[in-house]
Amino acid sequence: MSNLDIVRPENSSFQWVGRLLIWSILLLFCFWFLMPAYVVISTSLKNLEEIRGGSLLALPHELNFTAWQHAWNQACIGVQCTGLQPYFMNSVMMAIPAVLFSTILGALTGYTLTKWRFKGSNIIFALILFGCFVPFQVVILPMAQTLGILRLTNTVYGLILVHSVYGLAFTTLFFRNYYVTIPDELIRAATIDGAGFFTIFFRILLPISPPIIVVAVIWQFTQIWNDFLFGVSFTTGGSQPLMVALNNLVNTTTGVKQYNVDMAAALITAAPTLLVYIVAGRYFVRGLTAGSVKG
Amino acid sequence: EPVAEVLHYWTSGGEAKAIKELQQAFQKRGGKWIDAPVAGGGGDAQAAVLRSRVLAGDPPAAVQIKGPNIAEWAEAGALGDLSDVANAQGWDDILPQAIKNVVKYDGHYVAVPVNVHRVDWIWANPEVLAKVGAEVPKTWDEFNATADKLKEAGIVPLAYGGQPWQDATVFETVVLGIGGIDFYKKAMVDLDEDALGSDTMIKVFDQMRKMRDYIDPDYPGRDWNLATAMVMRGEAAMQIMGDWAKGEFAAAGKKPGVDYICAPTPSDGGYILNSDSFAMFNVSGEDKKEGQDLLAELILGKEFQETFNLYKGSIPARMDVPMDKFDSCAIKSMEDMTSAAKNDTLVGSVAHEIAQAGAVRGAFLDVVTAHFNSDMSSEEATKKLIDAIRLAK
């Protein structure tokens, strides 16, 4: 639509009303999308009295970052009162390798399934794709047994394995849809030039994959970073990821709730993924065009 | 070096402080404490973790579980034997029978009780009650009368959190109060279908329906501590909740007997008990076994029983701990428990998984909460209760 500049009598009131309508709807939705963020942020900046006494949507009286500080390095999570700080590193140590593995594996699988098709490769793709749709609650128990057999229980490696496997379905889908649009002739040319399977992948395809890599990485990073279920089921204590720590910090069975600290903790937890979306969101939309939208 | 990985869901507030005491005591005795807290929903999340750890063949040493679940785990052969420590410490002599029933399986100890909570408490704001010239009610009729008066005065009579376990907490106090101790045992413990379908049970549900008029409309999903805050602030007059509610009052600097009143819910001498305990799982390795023994010894030690329960708001699980440091509510609780134990009116809580394990407890919760949150008739509720329990057994 962006290039259509159909002749219309200039300054027509119709056009003016139309623009107004468009803008009001857009802004209304901005408000709707921002409301929870506003509530969370403003609550994190209030002190407890203000929260108990005032309205949820009221602005904080003064900017008060003590809750943030508390959540970061003082709040008690179980017997350790270290705040979220140590768990943040746990999540980083888990998310980065898991994102890398699942992305690389997904890229290789997508590449193989589109450019080196063989008998049954379509069925393999279908089987992998179906993996997107398995509710994770279903796999906890057998996964626990398997991890026990592999001696990976309660380690970050176990989590990396789990996330890599369940991420593979989506990354494969992304890369496959992207590589389908790249002409086979490129692979043929490289084959004649003497390049093999891996050379073609690393020298020819990978360098032109950034748009879809961005999509896969953002998607995977968000999924893995925000995962609670696997984290809580397959790790304990000091090796737990951030989401589990957040849960432990926020959930009290019998105790006083410090809402400001809870909200600050939630924001700290969400900060990396938010940052990724704000910084790379544009590439995400662009990459979607290239990858997951077909037709 | 004794090692113990402790899986628990005490992650904050007084509970966290309490368990920290245990950790420090354990470390003082040279132990290595591996903390594994999993918060959420009174052990919902922890239940998943425990199962996956057991299936992975790597269970934690000590796990916070309670009630019949202990027996079920023991039956599955997952629990270790604490007979040595128990004999050396003479546990048989110091624990009330109701608790022994829970922590022993097949004649030997498999778990260590930490504390005793009383479930059937009313927490009341005396100032508010005074406004309508009322006292804490001693019978359910009185309760209804007081509530009506409060309501007329524009005060919410009952602070209420609408979560299934809270519904069930109120429900079981009503069962105990209206049905009496024998009815409670028949219906709630033995799951006798005649009792479950009796007119008494219908009356219980009628009372539950009445209670709905005594609460504010925003109750669904409310956390119990927010309900407690309503009492504290004078927005509501009473709350029916276990003695962990005391922690909230204490945190706000309120004094028992002055700023708030604790009184048992109306019943004739009954006592609904909730007890936390740590079950000791089968672990391999000398150090871990040593850790378990040490932990067991410490948990039931007088010193820890005192400090822990002071923080937690509950009373010691062993009956020989001096109560002088405890507040009036705790002392009352201890007295009532001792007498209830003597009169055999001490019963386990269903809502808190002492009298019944997961499936049956769940059936109770489902029906009670469904009834409370809808317009279901009491007759239908009793029928559903029988069906659900039959299905869960």
Place this chain on the structure above:
Amino acid sequence: MASLSIRNAVKRFGAVEVIKNVSLDLNDGEFLVLLGASGCGKSTLLNMIAGLENITEGEIRIGDRVVNDVHPKDRDIAMVFQSYALYPNMTVEKNIAFGLEMRGIPKEERNKLVSEVATMLQIDHLLDRKPAQLSGGQRQRVAMGRALVRRPEIFLFDEPLSNLDAKLRLEMRTEIKRLHKELNATIVYVTHDQIEAMTLADRIAILKDGIVQQYATPAEIYNKPTNVFIASLVGSPPMNFLNARLETVDDDVVAHVPLTKDPDGQKLDLSLKGYDSDLSAYIGKEVIIGIRPENISYTEEPVKDGHEVVQGEVDVVEPTGADTLCHIKWGINSVLARINNRIDVAIGDKFNCAIDMKRTNVFDKKTETRI
């Protein structure tokens, strides 16, 4: 350079036979064009030669070597693709050098070879650009450079010009022809454009549904197409076809072309005296007469030597600059004539057509093959 020999090659994808028993022989240094409509199997055959597709049955030889089981990179061939298939992330220089690099040729030598080829193709000023920064013709040249730099035994081209605009296509065509002459290379070239085939080839193989229809020199294919399909494929504007019946008139074979719908109505008589094959077996039978538009010319005289003169009426006129295309009605038949632009014609004009009968083709009506 090497000769190429394909013997009874068959290719099946599952149950579908895409190439059906193709045999072709090509000498050292010759230029073979595979011509055919879309989907007839041209690319598949080329890919089989390159080793990019397995050969199901038969044998392919390059020089003396059977290459059925030789990996593409070891067949010593180079290929230029329709979409050019340039590596989008590499500079022009890297694109050209990639094949050398894969073969482990040291950097200095690579640079030397690349700059030689770049100079030859006049793309030496583009070496640092990426493909996206090149025009169509420049990309085409880079793709050629990538093939040339390896000095392979055989060059394979898969419709290399079809993405270019008309003018550039003309230029590049001449350039390929010139390169062929200079390098004296063996070339297999796939196209569906008959003009390209005619101008470039030493030999043309016309494919249809995986079968070679005719394998001959361009002139032979143009002048003596073995069947109606080829006759209509080659030549632009295409050959005119007329239904006729052969009869003997005065010892001469004559084609009767009906001018009305009524089979007994008026007829045109075209003498086929001196036709290069024996027509006697077809006397009294239905045939198709094929006349190329340039073999119909304007005449003022009623008779012309070796020609039949037919009167018609002009229907549509399309001046193309150098020539004019005239659609002419002969009764119910419509024929196209390509005439000199100096002759003025207007719609509705009467038009005396002189038909060059020596260059006329006769096809069997049933089998559509040339008699």
Place this chain on the structure above:
Amino acid sequence: MASLSIRNAVKRFGAVEVIKNVSLDLNDGEFLVLLGASGCGKSTLLNMIAGLENITEGEIRIGDRVVNDVHPKDRDIAMVFQSYALYPNMTVEKNIAFGLEMRGIPKEERNKLVSEVATMLQIDHLLDRKPAQLSGGQRQRVAMGRALVRRPEIFLFDEPLSNLDAKLRLEMRTEIKRLHKELNATIVYVTHDQIEAMTLADRIAILKDGIVQQYATPAEIYNKPTNVFIASLVGSPPMNFLNARLETVDDDVVAHVPLTKDPDGQKLDLSLKGYDSDLSAYIGKEVIIGIRPENISYTEEPVKDGHEVVQGEVDVVEPTGADTLCHIKWGINSVLARINNRIDVAIGDKFNCAIDMKRTNVFDKKTETRI
């Protein structure tokens, strides 16, 4: 049908002036072709006529009405797009009927009109298909049907044939020509293919960088291009250009064409006697001589009337079937001749070229405009 008149039309995108003061007049029923290279502004101009782009300055009239501020749908025009722009989700029938539906024409009448047009275009058996199920030529026809069914005042075509293969392009071209005749419609047709322009147009406007270079009939553009750009754009194979200097020899104007790099070396003399303009002002000046390939023919005699005879050497030979293209060397110059395919030539042959001097063009070397 209506006439079209464009007066001093200007179009700017921001600061970029894409159409620069274009004025064109077209009579009722005429066929105008806008010809030009990619990016010269053809589509923009067409879109301005259609109302799909605002006109920055100037005026556009359809019939007697100034349409600058008229919405596209009210201009009574129809347009056929290069990509056909068929609605992918609708059947052929719906595609054709959509414009009628939007104009509130009742269903029965719509059906009648659609089936009329479909019959005329021979797509009546396709009415239930979706565009994805059609071949290129069929899609093209549907796009035309969509335009025809509305019987608009003016038809606009934006490179409607460029997506078709060569053979189909030829067919469709003839069909458009025939339609124009039948409907007697006013048509504006955009293309970058000069053959299309030549065959279809009543008048051609040649655009370059948003400026009209020549606006004339096809014959005039072919024979008397106003500048070198047009001369090289029109005609395939393209015109040969030779650098020369005009001198007077025996009262006649003669063009000296150098045959060596040395400016004082050997020269070719081409007599320009009878050239249609006055050349006297250019005596002693550098000019460019333009000769079309078909105006160079083979001769055996050393002299031919009205022709200059030049001897050259054959460099490349490209037989195209009907004719043969010969690249011939005249010293340092290389020219292309289009000769009859009956003449046998081989590379390296001596070749006597007869140049038709009456059809030769002379351009000013500096301004590149025709003298």
Place this chain on the structure above:
Amino acid sequence: MASVAGKIAVRLERLIPKLVIAPGFLAILLFVYGFIIWTAYISFSKSKMLPNYTLIGLRPYERLFQMDRWNVAFTNLIIFGVAFIAISIIIGVLLAILLDQRIRIEGAIRTIYLYPMAISFVITGTAWKWIMNPSLGLETVVRSWGWESFSFGWIVDQNMAVYALVMAAVWQSSGFVMALFLSALRSVDQDIIKAASLDGASTAKIYLRIILPSMRPVFMSAVVILAHLAIKSFDLVVALTNGGPGYSSTLPANFMYEMTFRRNEIGVGAASAIIMLLTVMAIMVPYLYSELRGSKNV
């Protein structure tokens, strides 16, 4: 000799692709299909607190379908799924179309619409729980502005609680749908729009009659992605309503979790998981079928 070596090399080369996808594929086979088979087996067994491999036939399924809680959860899934998918797509499409009207600060607005995707359901649930809480959130605020009768108590109404879930879930996902459609709109052939406006269609008609119908594949992708989110919804329920009031807003994933881990009914939990998987398959198999049939000629 050379040809034998060549043959081996060619064979090896053909093997590489299979070797490359083998690890990932085997992992999927085990971790997805192996586990599904395991779960299916367990769903016919008498497992209670821990897996028990004694088969008892269809008994767990009988019990499952007798449970009121399950029926509520399953009905909720259908209501939630349909409403969530439909509303997300409507809002997503609307926003995409509006954003496509040459909006000056499109980038900023797009980011605002998209950021909820970055946030975990736990946080989403908590925030909305507050906003929708009648005594804390929006209702109180609006009433304090003077609109006394305003009421927004979905979360405490057992008939509306599931729509509260829909609201929060739509909030989280509609931005993503918007991005999906925006990128699809950007690749629509401009000529089609021109043709339609010449045909006399208004902007609204162009979108409704031509552009949107031609984006069926995008709708398909959106539906599949949203369906997968709906079926996996678990955290959101826990954080927002925890299934309440009563259990009126539980979803099957929560049911399965509750049964397996809280009520020592692993058999019933597994049976519910299998029913969920069958539901997924009912949606996915037709999609995969068309997807793969399409890919043969890519």
